[in-house]
Amino acid sequence: MNNSFIQINNISKHFADVKAVDDVSFEIKEGEFFSLLGPSGCGKTTLLRLLAGFEYPTSGNLLIDGIDITALPPDKRPTNMVFQNYAIFPHLNVEKNIKFGLRKLGLSHDEIGNRVKDVLKLVKLEGYEERFSNQLSGGQRQRVALARALVRQPKVLLLDEPLGALDKKLRDEMQLELRTLQKNIGITFVFVTHDQQEAISMSDRVAVMNDGKIQQLSAPNELYKNPKNIFVSDFIGETNFLKAETKSSDGGFTNVSIEELGEFKIKNNLNIAANSSDVVCSVRPESMMISKVKSDWDICLDAKIRQTSYLGEMTRFYVEVKGIDKTITVSSQHFDNQSFENNECFISISLEDISLLNKK
């Protein structure tokens, strides 16, 4: 397994004054399902288009399997792309769409026939050879786009938000299917999405992007458990932010004063400086509890609940703690009944589940 199969070295792409991609460097492993995740305008699609060859970088270089592809046009690159809108050729039927990219590969007639047959089977579209794009559903078009790219047996498959146009149920099915497909054929996938749940559930590793830069690159569970900054913490899942100030440092722990709640000893994985007010504490909904009786958790605060709104898995509480109004989101399983409104109660937080983050 080649750990630096795709090398992205100091890549920048500027459009006039906008730095769409700003000096980004990282590597993607061979056979990996790799996701670029971020809000719209974060540079993820530009980065994918740079890999495909539809854009050329302002600076930096790109290597795939040891070959510098920075200056190669799209038709000379070992990549194929599944477009966001699928880009199925409307004047060609499914079979001709799939065969489109085989012409220049110098394959024999039999080989072409076999490849088309195999790939149709792979994406479960046997029997649809004669159909045209407007005779297919969204999910089927997505399969055609996938088949058309995979039939060329690229070293890297690029996917630009391919599930965005599908409805929720179909999207969940396709997520599982894409993941299984990728494991079976072993091709490196680079997947662009703005949907954090999608990225987390499918990928081996995820690069979270914002403002043209990589905010964090790690395995999905790491993103959730150990976010490196406030952006990642906020973007991945739900969280509660508490204003904080660091005091003295002590080994891997730091004394932190959290809002009006008092001073606590919190683990400091990110080497955040002492005596800084540019920090924030993040607590995930499942690490908080609301109850009517006092708990024995590390932090247990008196609170008055003004209003609640039930969101399914989570519940949002509008509370007053020590005279401050706050909104907190808590896992629904962590409270015992729903008669909280306008009542006194206790908010409990477990210290080891608090992440200390820099604001910037």
Next chain:
Amino acid sequence: MNEKNNTLLIYTLLYFVFLYVPVLFLPIFSFNDANYMSFPLAGFTTEHYEEMWSKRNLHKALWASIKVGVVASVISTTIALFAAKAFARYKFRGEKISYGGIMMPFLIPEIILAVAILIIWINLGFKLGLVPVTIGHTLFCTPFAMLILIARIEGFDFSLEEASRDLGENAWGTFFRVSFPLYLPGIVAALLLSFIISFDEFILAFFLTGSDATLPMYMWGQMRFVQKLPHVLALGAVIIVFTTFIVLLAFWLRNVGQGKAKKDIAVKL
């Protein structure tokens, strides 16, 4: 409400009467058995059509018009295709100026264009004839062709061209395998309309033909003799039918596949 609708209906009817009734006199009188355009009608005859077809000069003029029309429409549609693609697809410096420049023959009086070409052509020492007419018609048809093609190309999904590049085709392969087949209805519509504009054009031809008359020139020449009027009417009637057919065909072609594309989007949404 009803009253208002009636007013609009009357207005619409008057408009079409004013527009088409004079034109309808041509076919009516072309079958009238008399040399003068006056009522009452004298009786039905196809004699004028037979007379029309017997004129050798008419055949020559028809052939000249077809030659000029075909060459001018092919060249102007080709130029218009490149231009339309550039305007619809890219943002570039001088975009507005180039657009205005191509549209100019559409706006300046034709007679000025004709005189300008005439002066330059003669000063260059060339002879008048069908070649300068073709050049003039090409200039004149290009803006029309471009407007039709821009309308076609603007709704075009350019990710199809990217997909083709991604699937290993170079720029030429992409043009011939993807862009051209999808632009084709627009291209044919532009060709047909350019041809008709050239076929009907009089002023440029008047200044630039010399002795090789095009069909409108021939008609104009015949009008000076009263006894030749009926067969010009017959010719006029034929041209009206032919032109109407071509224009309808062009408009139908312009919209071919567009409806499908709209349905496509609907399915996606």
